[in-house]
Amino acid sequence: MKTVESPVLEVRNLHIGTAGGISLVRNIDFEVGRGEIVGIVGESGSGKSLLTLAVSQLLPRNVVARADVLKFLGTPLEPNAPSDLTGSLLGTDLAMVFQDPMASLNPARKIGSQMVEAIRFHKKIPKRLAFSKAEAALSQVQIQDSSRVMKQYPHELSGGMRQRVMIAMAILLEPQLIIADEPTTALDVRVQAQVMSLLRELNRELKSAILLISHDIALLSEVCDRILVMQQGELIETFVISDLFARSHEPYTEALIGAIPTFDSDPEKPLGVLDDED
Amino acid sequence: MVEVLSVEGLSIKYPGNSHGNAVTNVSFSVKESETLGLVGESGSGKSTIAKAVIGLVAAFEGKVQVLGKDVTNPSGKILKQLRDNVQLVFQDPYSSLNSRITVGETVAESLQVGKSVTRREVNKEILKYFEMVGLKAEFVNRFPHQLSGGQLQRIAIARALVRRPRLLLLDEVTASLDVSVQAKVLNLLKELQRDLGFATVYISHDLAVVKYLCQSLVVLRNGSVVESGDVSDIYSNPQDLYTRELLQAVPQLGGQRWR
Secondary structure, rough: OOOOOOEEEEEEEEEEEEOOOOOOEEEOOOOOOOOOOEEOOOOOOHHHHHHHHOOOOOOOOOOOEEOOEEEEEOEEEOOOOOOOOOOOOOOOOOOEEEEHHHHHOOOOOOHHHHHHHHOOOOOOOOOHHHHHHHHHHHHOOOOOHHHHOOOOHHHHOOOOHHHHHHHHHHHOOOOEEEEEEEEOOOOHHHHHHHHHHHHHHHHHHHHOEEEEEEEOOHHHHHOOOOEEEEEEEEEEEEEEEEOOOOOOOOHHHHHHHHOOOOOOOOOOOOOOOOOOOO | EEEEEEEEEEEEOOOOOOOOOOOOEEEEEEEEOOEEEEEOOOOHHHHHHHHHOOOOOOOOEHHHHHHEOOOOOOHHHHHHHHHHHHHEOOOOOOHOOOOOOHHHHHHHHHHHOOOOOOOOHHHHHHHHHHHHHOOOHHHHHHHHHOOOOHHHHHHHHHHHHHOOEEEEEEEOOOOOHHHHHHHHHHHHHHHHHHHHOOEEEEEOOOOHHHHHHHHHHHHEEEEEEEEEEEEEHHHHOOOOHHHHHHHHHOOOOOOOOOO
16 A cells, blocks of 8 residues: 555554444554545445544444554554543544534534634633634635624524534644544535535645545545545545546445446436345 | 326415415426426425425415326315325435334335225235335335335335325435445336336435436425426526536536545
C-alpha cells in the first residue's frame, strides 16, 4: 500500500469487537494525508461507522478496539473511550459531523450558547470572544444571518441549516481532521450539493483533512481524493479517484457501482445485484 | 392502453391551516403498465397527493378518477372498491408491518379482507406471492424482526399485490435500503409490472432512480407542479429552472464536481 507522507491519521491492523469476543471490524490499514479527502463506502453493517467511532474515541463501552498503530498527528491514540474527555482531541484537532443534526444538538438551548460552550470546554477564553468566534464560524459556513441564528433554537432551523451549524461547530477550533458520517443522507438533494461544496471549500481554506463516510459511492466520487471500500468488517479495496473507471475493481466494488442507477442506466436492463442469500 | 389513474386540478388543505394549500391544482394521469414519477423535495406534497388518491386525506378541490370512476373523497362501497384497485407501499417496512404476527399471516390478512377463501387456498396463494417477490417458502413463518429491510419491503409489496391492484402507489420504497438491496427491489418492481401490467406512481426524491424506473414525470415544489411530461424529454431538456437545479444536484459516479 502506498503510504502518505506525515499523515493526519494512521491506522495499522485495527480490530474492533464486542467485549464478548465477537469480531466486528478486522485488520484495517489506512491513512489520511494532510488536507486529503478520503471516502469510506460500505453498506449497513459493514463497520464503517464503528471505524470512525474508534478513531474518535467514542466507541460504546461494550465494544473494544485494538490496533498495532493508531496515530493522530503522530501521537498514539487509545481507541477505547477514556472515561474523561477533558484534554481529548475530540472537538479540537479532530471534529465529528453526524447524520442527524437534531440528535447532536441540544434542543433546549440556543445555537449560540451551545457553540460558546463547545469553545470554552476546550479553551479558557472570555465568553464574549467565544461568542464572536462562534458567529464568525456560522458566517464561514455561509449562514447569511449569523447573529440571528445564534439566538435561535435548533427546531427553528431547517435540516440543511442545522447541518451547517454542526459543521460550524466542527470547524470552531480549526481541526486537522473532520470526520463526517453520512452528513447529507437526511437532506434534500439540492441541500446536499450545497453542504458538499461547503465541505470542499472548508477543506481548501482550512487545510482540514476530511474522512467522509457514505453508502453512496457516486456522492463520494464527486468529492474524494481516495475511496476505501468496506464489506462485512473488512477493508477490501482502496483506490484513488482517477482509477474509478481506469482499472477494474474487487467484485464487490464493481457490484456496488453496478447497483446504482445513473442517468445513463439503460431502463431495459436490470441493475447489477450482489449474489447473496435472500 | 387503459388510463388507470387520472388526477385533475387536485388541491388539498390541511385542517386549521388557513395559509395556503398543502397541494395546489395538480393534474396528471397514468396508464396501465406505466410508471409515473412524482418527485420533489421534503414538503413538496408528493406523499400527500398519494394519500388523497387512496382516500387517506381529503381533497379540497379537484377530481380523482380510478379506471374512469370518480373516487374523490371516497366512502362506503366506493372506498372498498378503490382499495382493491389501488394499493400503497410505504418507505419504512419496519413500521408498516405488524411485528406481532408472522409475515405470512400479514400477507394472508390482506388476502382475506372482504373475501371468503379457505385456509388451504390462502396458503397456496401466499406461497405463490412469496415466490413472485423472490422470497423462499420458509420465510412465511418468520416474524418481521427476523428479516432484513429489503426482505421486509418485498413482504410489503407482496401484501399489496395479493389484492391484485391495478395501481400501486410506492412512497419512497427504497429510500431506507442499501444500494445493492435497492437494485434488487427496483429490478423486482420492473419484472412484476411487466408480468402483471399494473400502473405505478413512484414517489421519490432520487432522480436517478426515477429516470431508470419511470416513463413520465411530475416535478413538484411547495405543492404545485413546476414541470411535467415525458421522462426523457425533461431529463434532456428541463424547461423549469427548479427542475434543472434538481437534476444538476444529483451526484454522478465519477462526476468530481466538488473536487
